[in-house]
Amino acid sequence: MPEFIGSFKKLRYLNxxxxxxxxxxxxxxxxxSSLYVLDLNDALDFAYHVDNLDWLSHLTSLKNLDLSWxxxxxxxxxFSSVNTLPSLQVLSMSYVGLDTIPASVVHVNFTSSLTVLxxxxxxxxxxxxxxxxNISGLTHLDLHESGFYxxxxxxxxxxxxxxxxxxxxxxxxxxxSGWLEQMTNLIILDLSYNLFxxxxxSSSVGKLSNLTELYLDGNCLGGVISEVHFExxxxxxxxxxxxxxxxxxxxxxxxxxxxxxxVGLAKCQLGPQFPExxxxxxxxxxxxxxxxxxxxxxxxxxxxxxxxxxxFLDLSNNQIGGKLPSSLKFTKLERLQLDSNRxxxxxxxxxxxxxxxxxxxxxSFTGQLPIWPHVYSVALSDNMLDGGLSSSICQWTFLVYLDLSNNxxxxxxxxxxxxxxxxxxxxxxxxxxxSGEIPHTIGFLSELQLLQLKNNxxxxxxxxxxxxCTKLQFLxxxxxxxxxxxxxxxxxNLRQLVVLRxxxxxxxxxxxxxxxxxxxxxxxxxxxxxxxxxxxHNIGNLNTMRSTTLYNESCDYESDVFxxxxxxxxxxxxxRRMKSxxxxxxxxxxxxxxxxxxxxxxxxxxxxxxxxxxxxxxxIEGMKSLESLDLSxxxxxxxxxxxxxxxxxLSYLNLSYNNLSGRIPTGYQLQTLNDPSIYMGNADLCGPxxxxxxxxxxxxxxxxxxxxxEIPEWLWFYISMVLGYVMGFWTFCGILFLKDAWRHAYFxxxxxxxxxxxxxxxxxx
Numbered sequence: 001m002p003e004f005i006g007s008f009k010k011l012r013y014l015n016x017x018x019x020x021x022x023x024x025x026x027x028x029x030x031x032x033s034s035l036y037v038l039d040l041n042d043a044l045d046f047a048y049h050v051d052n053l054d055w056l057s058h059l060t061s062l063k064n065l066d067l068s069w070x071x072x073x074x075x076x077x078x079f080s081s082v083n084t085l086p087s088l089q090v091l092s093m094s095y096v097g098l099d100t101i102p103a104s105v106v107h108v109n110f111t112s113s114l115t116v117l118x119x120x121x122x123x124x125x126x127x128x129x130x131x132x133x134n135i136s137g138l139t140h141l142d143l144h145e146s147g148f149y150x151x152x153x154x155x156x157x158x159x160x161x162x163x164x165x166x167x168x169x170x171x172x173x174x175x176x177s178g179w180l181e182q183m184t185n186l187i188i189l190d191l192s193y194n195l196f197x198x199x200x201x202s203s204s205v206g207k208l209s210n211l212t213e214l215y216l217d218g219n220c221l222g223g224v225i226s227e228v229h230f231e232x233x234x235x236x237x238x239x240x241x242x243x244x245x246x247x248x249x250x251x252x253x254x255x256x257x258x259x260x261x262x263v264g265l266a267k268c269q270l271g272p273q274f275p276e277x278x279x280x281x282x283x284x285x286x287x288x289x290x291x292x293x294x295x296x297x298x299x300x301x302x303x304x305x306x307x308x309x310x311x312f313l314d315l316s317n318n319q320i321g322g323k324l325p326s327s328l329k330f331t332k333l334e335r336l337q338l339d340s341n342r343x344x345x346x347x348x349x350x351x352x353x354x355x356x357x358x359x360x361x362x363x364s365f366t367g368q369l370p371i372w373p374h375v376y377s378v379a380l381s382d383n384m385l386d387g388g389l390s391s392s393i394c395q396w397t398f399l400v401y402l403d404l405s406n407n408x409x410x411x412x413x414x415x416x417x418x419x420x421x422x423x424x425x426x427x428x429x430x431x432x433x434x435s436g437e438i439p440h441t442i443g444f445l446s447e448l449q450l451l452q453l454k455n456n457x458x459x460x461x462x463x464x465x466x467x468x469c470t471k472l473q474f475l476x477x478x479x480x481x482x483x484x485x486x487x488x489x490x491x492x493n494l495r496q497l498v499v500l501r502x503x504x505x506x507x508x509x510x511x512x513x514x515x516x517x518x519x520x521x522x523x524x525x526x527x528x529x530x531x532x533x534x535x536x537h538n539i540g541n542l543n544t545m546r547s548t549t550l551y552n553e554s555c556d557y558e559s560d561v562f563x564x565x566x567x568x569x570x571x572x573x574x575x576r577r578m579k580s581x582x583x584x585x586x587x588x589x590x591x592x593x594x595x596x597x598x599x600x601x602x603x604x605x606x607x608x609x610x611x612x613x614x615x616x617x618x619x620i621e622g623m624k625s626l627e628s629l630d631l632s633x634x635x636x637x638x639x640x641x642x643x644x645x646x647x648x649x650l651s652y653l654n655l656s657y658n659n660l661s662g663r664i665p666t667g668y669q670l671q672t673l674n675d676p677s678i679y680m681g682n683a684d685l686c687g688p689x690x691x692x693x694x695x696x697x698x699x700x701x702x703x704x705x706x707x708x709x710e711i712p713e714w715l716w717f718y719i720s721m722v723l724g725y726v727m728g729f730w731t732f733c734g735i736l737f738l739k740d741a742w743r744h745a746y747f748x749x750x751x752x753x754x755x756x757x758x759x760x761x762x763x764x765x
Contacts, residue, residue: 001016001019001021001023001024001025001026001043001044002026003026003028005026005028005029005032006026006027006028006029006030006031006032007028007031008032009031009032009033009034010034011032011034011035012034012035012036012037013035013036013037014032014035014037014038014039015037015039016039016040016043017039017040017041017042017043017066018041018042018043019042019043020042020043020044020045021043021044021045022044022045022048023044023048024044024048024049024050024051025040025043025044025050025055025070027054027055028055029055029059030054030055030056030057030058030059031058032059033058033059033060033061034061035059035061035062036061036062036063036064037062037063037064038059038062038064038065038066039064039066040066040067040070041066041067041068041069041092042068042069042070043070044070044071046069046071048071049070049071049072049073049074049097050067050070050071050072050074050075051074051075052074052075052077052081053072053075053077053078053081053082054081056081056082056084056085057081057084057085059085060084060085060086060087061087062085062087062088063087063088063089063090063113064088064089064090065082065085065088065090065091065092066090066092067092067093067096068092068093068094068095068096068118069094069095069096070096071096071097072093072096072097072098073097073099076100078093078098079101079102079105082110083105083108083109083110084109085109085110086109086110086113087110087113088109088110088113088114089110089113089114089115089116090114090115090116091110091114091116091117091118092116092118093118093119093122094118094119094120094121094122094142095120095121095122096122097122097123098119098122098123098124099122099123099124099125099147100124100126101119101124101126101129102129102131103126103127103129103130104129104130104131105129105131108131108134108135110135111131111134111135111136111137112136112137113137114135114137114138115137115138115139115140116138116139116140117132117135117138117140117141117142118140118142119142119143119146120142120143120144120145120146120166121144121145121146122145122146122147123146123147124146124147124148125147125149126147126148126149127148127149127150128143128148128150128152128153128156128172130155132156132159133153133155133156133158133159134158135159136158136159136160136161137161138159138161138162139161139162139163139164139185140162140163140164141159141162141164141165141166141167142164142166143166143167143170144166144167144168144169144170144190145168145169145170146170147170148167148170148171148172149170149171149172149173150171150172150173151172151173151174152167152172152173152174152179152196153179154178154179155179156179157178157179157180157181157182157183158182159183160182160183160184160185161185162183162185162186163185163186163187163188163210164186164187164188165183165186165188165189165190165191166188166190167190167191167194168190168191168192168193168194168215169192169193169194170193170194171194171195172191172194172195172196173194173195173196173197174196174197175196175197175198175199176191176196176198176200176201176204176205176221177198177201177203177204180204180205180208181203181204181207183208184207184208184209184210185210186208186210186211187210187211187212187213188211188212188213189208189211189213189214189215189216190213190215191215191216191219192215192216192217192218192219192240193217193218193219194218194219195219195220196216196219196220196221197219197220197221197222198221198222198223199221199222199223199224200216200221200223200225200229200246202226202228202229205229205233206228206229206230206231206232206233207232208232208233209232209233209234209235210235211233211235211236212235212236212237212238213236213237213238214233214236214238214239214240215238215240216240216241216244217240217241217242217243217244217264218242218243218244219243219244220244220245221241221244221245221246222244222245222246223246223247224246224247224249225241225246225247225248225249225250226249226250227250227251227254230256230257230258231257232257233257233258234257234258235258236258236260237258237259237260237261237262238260238261238262239260239262239263239264239265240262240264241264241265241268242264242265242266242267242268242288243266243267244267244268245268245269246268246269247268247269248265248268248269248270248275250275250277252273252276252277253276254276254277255277255280256277256280256281259281259282259283260281260283260284261283261284261285261286262284262285262286262287263278263281263284263286263287263288263289264286264288265288265289265292266288266289266290266291266292266314267290267291267292268292269292269293270289270292270293270294271292271293271294271295271318271319272293272294272295272296272319273294273295273296274294274296274298274299274302274320275289275294276299278302278305279299279301279302279305281305282305282308282309283309284305284309284310285309285310285311285312286310286311286312287310287312287313287314287315288312288314289314289315289318290314290315290316290317290318290337291316291317291318292318293318293319294315294318294319294320295318295319295320296319296320296321297320297321297322298320298321298322298343303325303331307330307331307332308332309332310331310332310333311332311333311334311335311354312333312334312335313333313335313336313337313338314335314337315337315338315341316337316338316339316340316341316359317339317340317341318340318341319341319342320338320341320342320343321341321342321343321344322343322344323343323344323345323346324338324343324345324347324348325348326346326348326349326350327348327349327350328348328350328351328352328355329350329351329352330352331352331355332352332354333351333352333354333355334354334355334356334357335355335356335357336355336357336358336359336360337357337359338359338360338363339359339360339361339362339363339379340361340362340363341362341363342363342364343360343363343364343365344363344364344365344366345365345366345367346365346366346367347360347365347367347369347370347380347385348370349370349371350370351372351374351375352374353374354374355374355375356374356375356376356377356398357375357376357377358372358375358377358378358379359377359378359379360379360380360383361379361380361381361382361383361403362381362382362383363382363383364383364384365380365383365384365385366383366384366385366386367385367386367387368385368386368387368388368390368392369385369389369390369392369393369404370392371392371395371396372395372396373395373396373397373398374398375396375398375399376398376399376400376401377399377400377401378396378399378401378402378403379401379403380403380404380407381403381404381405381406381407381428382405382406382407383406383407384407384408385404385407385408385409386407386408386409386410387409387410387411388409388410388411388412389404389409389410389411389412389413389414389429389434390411390414391414391416393414393417393421394414394416394417394419394420394421395420396420396421397420397421397422398423399421399423399424400423400424400425400426401424401425401426402421402424402426402427402428403426403428404428404429404432405428405429405430405431405432405452406430406431406432407431407432408432408433409429409432409433409434410432410433410434410435411434411435411436412434412435412436412437412439413429413434413436413438413439413442414439415439415441416441417439417441417442418439418440418441418442418443418444418445419441419444421445422444422445422446422447423447424445424447424448425447425448425449425450426448426449426450427445427448427450427451427452428450428452429452429453429456430452430453430454430455430456430476431454431455431456432455432456433456433457434453434456434457434458435456435457435458435459436458436459436460437458437459437460437461437463438453438458438460438462438463438466438477439463440463440464440465441465442463442465442466442469443463443464443465443466443467443468443469444465444468445469446468446469446470446471447471448469448471448472449471449472449473449474450472450473450474451469451472451474451475451476451477452474452476453476453477453480454476454477454478454479454480454501454503455478455479455480456479456480457480457481458477458480458481458482459480459481459482459483460482460483460484461482461483461484462477462482462484462487464487464489466494467487467489467490467492467493467494468493469494470493470494470495470496471496472494472496472497473496473497473498473499473520474497474498474499474559475494475497475499475500475501476499476501476559477501477502477505478501478502478503478504478505478525479503479504479505480504480505481505481506482502482505482506482507483505483506483507483508484507484508484509485507485508485509485510486502486507486509486511486512486515486526488512488514490514490515491512491514491515491516491517491518492514492517494518495517495518495519495520496519496520497518497520497521498520498521498522498523498544499521499522499523499559500518500521500523500524500525501523501525501559502525502526502529503525503526503527503528503529503562503582504527504528504529505528505529506529506530507526507529507530507531508529508530508531508532509531509532509533510531510532510533510534511526511531511533511535511536511583511588512536513536513537513538515536516536516538516539516540516541516542517541518542518543518544519543519544520543520544521542521544521545522544522545522578522579522580523559523561523578523579523580524542524580524581524582525561525562525580525582526582526583526586527562527582527583527584527585527586527606528584528585528586529585529586530586530587531583531586531587531588532586532587532588532589533588533589533590534588534589534590534591535583535588535590535592535593535596535607535612536593537593537595538593538595539581539593539595539596539599540593540595540596540597540598540599541595541598542581542599544579544601545579545581545599545601545602546598546599546600546601547600547601548600548601548624548625549601561578561580561582561604562582562584562606563578563580563603563604563606563627563628563652564604564627564628564651564652565628565630565652565654577603578603578604579599579601579602579603579604579625580602580603580604580605580606581599581602581604581605581606582604582605582606583606583607583610584606584607584608584609584610584630585608585609585610586609586610587610587611588607588610588611588612589610589611589612589613590612590613590614591612591613591614591615591617592607592612592614592616592617592631592636593617594617594618594619595619596617596619596620596623597617597619597620597621597622597623598619598622599622599623600622600623600624600625601625602623602625602626603625603626603627603628603649604626604627604628605623605626605628605629605630606628606629606630607630607631607634608630608631608632608633608634608654609632609633609634610633610634611634611635612631612634612635612636613634613635613636613637614636614637614638615636615637615638615639615641616631616636616638616640616641616644616655616660617641618641618643619643620641620643620644620647621641621643621644621646621647623647624646624647624648624649625649626647626649626650627649627650627651627652628650628651628652628653629647629650629652629653629654630652630653630654631654631655631658632654632655632656632657632658632681633656633657633658634657634658635658635659636655636658636659636660637658637659637660637661638660638661638662639660639661639662639663640655640660640662640664640665640685641665642665644665644670645665645666645667645668645669645670646668646669647669648668648669649669650669650670650673651672651673652673653670653673653678654678655678655679655682656677656678656679656680656681656682657680657681657682658681658682659682659684660679660682660684660685661682661684661685662684662685662686663685663686663687663694664679664685664686664687664688664689664690666687666688673689674688674689675689676689676690676691
């Protein structure tokens with residue numbers, strides 16, 4: 001920022017916003033004593049911060065100051081500098097990294113002059129400062145997302161000139177009565193996403209006759225709202241009460257005194273009848289009535305009002321029935337969400353070119369897919385769509401997200417799909433009747449992140465071309481008729497995989513060690529196949545499973561995981577916390593690798609129904625996050641390691657039907673797992689929770705033998721060497737002690753050797 005600017009002594013107006021200068025702010029700006037307006041909004045590159053604001057005290061004529069998007073973390077005395085400006089009318093300090101603000105001040109210089117105050121997007125972590133309520137001339141106050149908390153005081157009502165009040169996304173509590181009715185000049189009121197409770201009194205809201213925008217969404221408000229609340233709000237354009245426990249009780253014949261642009265009543269009690277008063281609203285652009293307990297059939301007049309203005313429409317999670325118009329081309333819709341309702345009949349054959357998002361899942365739509373060339377994101381899961389997956393889908397060339405799961409679709413994946421939908425990222429076709437081979441053209445989908453084809457009738461091998469989908473994060477081919485082996489390129493090319501499910505197919509061959517190269521893999525499910533050979537020795541190298549940290553930030557994926565003896569479905573973000581390894585029901589042999597204990601973040605391990613031998617490795621104690629462990633129906637032998645009791649998160653254990661022997665460990669977590677069925681089918685196990693006592697020779701001998709087997713051979717060698725040395729030494733000393741002749745002969749020999757050595761030493765030196 002050039003120093004010479006400070007030499008313009010008569011300068012009244014200086015705007016350096018969005019210049020992104022390097023370095024700091026020159027103190028010479030304090031020479032501009034005639035300055036009325038100083039706009040430094042985003043004037044510095046964000047790598048630089050402001051050390052102090054002392055130079056502000058010289059700008060005594062300043063009326064408008066904007067320091068937004070500067071880094072003021074090095075200027076903790078910001079308030080004392082700003083408080084020296086007696087003529088200040090507008091102060092904007094949004095997103096400047098402030099974390100301190102004085103709770104009370106003896107004298108604030110700008111109480112009589114300030115009209116606009118913006119301290120939004122900071123980190124104060126404080127209650128609202130008391131001096132705010134003395135700035136009686138304020139018309140605009142923006143404190144949203146600033147870290148304020150606590151009860152909102154009635155003293156805020158002293159700011160009776162306020163026209164715009166933004167206090168969203170804090171932790172403010174209290175109710176709306178006692179202060180809101182005093183703010184009769186309010187035009188915009190935004191208190192969304194706080195902790196306000198109680199009802200919305202008509203005596204407060206009803207007096208805000210100038211109000212155009214009301215945002216109370218995301219609070220804890222309750223009570224009933226009726227026509228009385230709105231009879232004076234003739235200028236209202238935005239009504240957002242989303243996610244409150246409010247009951248909207250309005251008569252079907254009511255004619256609103258306003259025309260709304262945005263109606264946000266989602267999760268309010270609005271039903272059971274569809275709100276008839278909406279037919280008088282001819283300017284609605286956004287209508288959100290999701291989860292409002294609305295039932296019945298969609299009224300015929302609704303699509304007439306929708307055709308003119310509505311852009312975003314969300315009626316999801318209700319019980320609304322009826323059929324959609326055969327064509328929606330006449331509408332201006334950009335986003336249409338009708339999922340989880342009772343709509344039926346065929347899908348609209350034509351959509352407006354503006355529509356990019358269409359969510360119609362969990363209804364009763366029938367028939368085949370139309371041609372929708374402009375859609376961007378389509379969810380049609382859980383319907384009754386039938387017929388073949390026709391090539392018409394290849395004309396949806398703008399498609400990024402497609403979910404057709406849980407329908408009755410037949411036929412094969414069209415060959416043209418991979419070549420036409422070049423920007424497709426999510427393809428979900430599970431739980432249908434789709435057959436044939438997975439086309440090799442799937443490899444053309446280079447942007448693909450999720451491919452979910454489970455529970456169909458696919459056959460053949462996984463196409464080699466899939467290795468070109470290097471951005472793939474979720475691959476679920478479970479419950480099909482696929483054959484072949486796991487290709488080595490999976491571990492080489494698909495390095496971003498988070499989920500790999502090949503469960504319940506006819507795959508065979510060995511599990512390649514290259515799978516351990518997956519750096520982000522959280523779920524690896526190869527269960528119910530024909531894999532043979534041993535578990536890869538380097539299985540403990542799976543990076544994400546080794547760590548207890550959550551690496552995957554995405555909430556785009558859902559999947560079922562067989563864990564704790566049951567099939568559990570993990571929804572979106574909850575799946576980020578699941579890390580699972582399932583090799584069950586194959587033909588695996590050999591021992592469980594000791595390195596498996598390095599998987600400290602693993603929550604589910606299932607190796608059951610194989611032919612694994614050897615002992616349960618002692619190193620299993622390293623799996624500190626393990627919640628479910630199933631090693632049942634194998635050929636494991638030896639004792640159960642005591643280290644198993646160190647798995648404090650373990651809530652499900654199955655070691656049944658092996659050849660385990662000896663005493664069952666007790667203590668810590670194992671004491672809570674007292675079901676005898678955990679250990680059934682192991683004839684030589686004893687102790688609680690089984691009913692077999694350990695006080696018999698056979699069990700005792702087994703324990704001794706197992707203890708000996710636990711000690712490695714190299715340790716036996718050193719133990720034997722030490723014992724031999726000790727015994728030989730004390731045998732020799734004992735003989736010398738008991739036989740005088742031997743003792744005298746031994747010491748004479750020592751003296752002779754010493755004398756000879758002494759003579760030789762002197763002859764040489």
